[in-house]
Amino acid sequence: QQQVKQSPQSLIVQKGGIPIINCAYENTAFDYFPWYQQFPGKGPALLIAIRPDVSEKKEGRFTISFNKSAKQFSLHIMDSQPGDSATYFCAATNQAGTALIFGKGTTLSVSS
Amino acid sequence: KAGVTQTPRYLIKTRGQQVTLSCSPISGHRSVSWYQQTPGQGLQFLFEYFSETQRNKGNFPGRFSGRQFSNSRSEMNVSTLELGDSALYLCASSPNVGVGGYTFGSGTRLTVV
Numbered sequence: 404q405q406q407v408k409q410s411p412q413s414l415i416v417q418k419g420g421i422p423i424i425n426c427a428y429e430n431t432a433f434d435y436f437p438w439y440q441q442f443p444g445k446g447p448a449l450l451i452a453i454r455p456d457v458s459e460k461k462e463g464r465f466t467i468s469f470n471k472s473a474k475q476f477s478l479h480i481m482d483s484q485p486g487d488s489a490t491y492f493c494a495a496t497n498q499a500g501t502a503l504i505f506g507k508g509t510t511l512s513v514s515s
Numbered sequence: 516k517a518g519v520t521q522t523p524r525y526l527i528k529t530r531g532q533q534v535t536l537s538c539s540p541i542s543g544h545r546s547v548s549w550y551q552q553t554p555g556q557g558l559q560f561l562f563e564y565f566s567e568t569q570r571n572k573g574n575f576p577g578r579f580s581g582r583q584f585s586n587s588r589s590e591m592n593v594s595t596l597e598l599g600d601s602a603l604y605l606c607a608s609s610p611n612v613g614v615g616g617y618t619f620g621s622g623t624r625l626t627v628v
Binding site: 506 | 519548558560571573605607620621622
């Protein structure tokens with residue numbers, strides 16, 4: 404019940420493409436869903452986060468889509484650039500507890 | 516505004532030794548969490564501190580411990596090191612509990628030989 408399942412494990416897109424990364428969770432108590440971006444040698448950096456009272460959130464080129472009934476959420480990267488090449492992690496938690504439960508990560512490569 | 520600072524960045528230790536890692540949160544942040552990152556297991560929660568009290572603990576053996584000081588700085592300790600403890604240890608801070616917005620440091624890379 405504590406797992407967050409992330410797919411795909413790796414993704415290759417061309418510059419300008421729209422990579423989509425999907426995550427699914429089981430624990431209905433989760434109410435905060437962030438996405439993190441990690442470059443080699445760095446810690447994860449918060450990209451965007453959503454709470455279950457909205458179905459979509461956009462920040463710049465990054466969009467989260469959230470489907471509460473299906474217990475799924477996804478990250479879309481518009482007009483992807485080579486600089487977006489990194490590992491992306493979805494996560495989930497709830498306000499009562501503060502432990503982030505992470506997906507296994509998706510390695511994105513954007514070719515020029 | 517300074518980010519989350521972790522020291523040291525790299526450590527090499529021998530099996531059986533113990534190690535202490537340090538984390539200075541963003542100024543004003545009172546919640547500090549620790550995570551272990553390995554290629555096989557990914558990012559796993561170790562523990563979380565708020566106001567010098569451990570609020571939450573992950574599924575790790577008692578060899579892993581931590582504490583938080585009155586200035587919100589935190590340390591974690593691993594005793595009797597095993598080869599499997601080799602990992603990137605990440606600290607994250609947040610303004611308060613349950614508000615999200617966790618900011619991670621760059622981590623301490625621990626290698627146990």
